[in-house]
Amino acid sequence: MRKLDALLELFQEAEPAERLELLLDFAERLPPLPPEYVPLRDAGLGMVHECQSPVFFLPEVQDGRVRIYADVPREAPTPRAFTAMLVEAFDGEPPEVVLEAPEDLLYRLGIAPLLGMQRLRGLTAIYQKLRREVAEKAGLSANPR
Amino acid sequence: MAAYAHPEVLVSTDWVAEHLNDTEHVRIVESDEDVLLYETGHIPNAVKIDWVQDLQDPIVRDYISKERFEELCASRGIANDTLVVFYGDKNNWWACYAFWVFKLFGHEKCAIMDGGRQKWIAEGRPLTREVPSFPRTTYRAKAPDPSIRAFREEVLAHMRAGKPLIDVRTPAEYRGELTHMPDYPQEGALRAGHIPGAKNVPWSMAVREDGTFKPREELERIYLREKGLKPDDEVITYCRIGERSSHTWFVLKYLLGFEHVKNYDGSWTEWGNLVGVPIEKGDPEAAQS
Secondary structure (H helix, E strand, O other): OHHHHHHHHHHOOOOOOHHHHHHHHEEEEEOOHHHOOOOHOOOOOEEEEOOOOEEEEEEEEEEEEEEEEEEEOOOHHHHHHHHHHHHHHHHHHHHHHHHHHOOOHHHHOOOHHHHHHHHHHHHHHHHHHHHHHHHHHHHHOOOOO | OOOOOOHHHEEOOHHHHHHHOOOOOEEEOOOOOOOOOOHEEOOEEEEEEEOOOEEOOOOOEEEEOOOHHHHHHHHOOOOOOOOOEEEHHHHHHHHHHHHHHHHHHHHHHHEEEEEEEHHHHOOOOEOOOOOOOOOOOOOOOOOOOOEEEOOOOHHHHHHHHOEEEEEEOOHHHOOOOOOOOOHHHHHHOOOEEOOOOOOOOHHHHHHHHOOOOOOHHHHHEEEEHHHHOOOOEEEEEEEOOOOOOHHHHHHHHHHHHHOOEEEEEOOOHHOOOOOOOEOOOOOOOOOOO
């Protein structure tokens, strides 16, 4: 089973109230940013400008695998949780897995209604950045189907 | 705080620290942009009110009904005479938004904790994950107060009459440079710019680094002397969805004592999509940022 499918199953089987708890767990699981990326973050690279918090999100493709380097402040637990979920689902996978993932991931996870339409912008921007940069760095086009 | 027009609507973090166990008379309410922040830790005895889940109707683009507001207050142990003290993230944007909704339904005793979550944490004060519960109350709300909320027809008439409008978004949004938000169709507006005649005063100009409101004389310099507003003007504030503008609404109404100020919560997401209304681009009036 792909890691993304496991994640989708986890969220889809949870009650709406439990989804908040799952998100909270993820917010606590974001791996620390490797020290060599700290200067990039501090220079403002990889910022997701649509987010209202200083979210650093840098997807790369190394040796045919997706790597995600990210740092989201603890004061912004929702984007932090979503970032940790993307790391869990896609880090180490081939780029095709990202590009074939559903565009409406936030809806399929069932977290869109928790957030409301107005709050989705930042998270959508993080996801789009992942897809765009992975496509570009892997020399593929997004949404191959 | 004494110099403000209505100093009783602001309380300090010290005041909250001293009153957080007075749960019979005071209810502390956390209201954040981030839906998870309360769960990561909040002021002891604070309850959560979420601006999406709790305050907005899921079907109609509007606030909850009077009956649902009564239920919300009852379930949080808020009685008609409870002093409700709001605080939150992002310089109290959503705290001011929740304050405004409570005023809409006629709740009398409302206050904002100056400096919000940021200041409470910066001062090393305690946070807890324990979710308190309080005895249910019987709450009676009033019909929504039209004197603090502007609808689109009213904004159009206001604009045509040349009355003051304050656009509290960033200068780039105001000038209409952010015309295009690829990938985010659910939030876009088909036109970018501002309501003709609106002046640009980003909400952030009203706060200091530590998240507290600027002193009255500085607020008077910004809104009265630089933007030419007068306390007896009829003013309408707006932003993108009405949350940042409720912050400025609070500043004008309670800190500077404007009598007639309304928040246009339809804001740019409505105006920028309305068929048949004009917009203005560019910027004679954009604030320096």
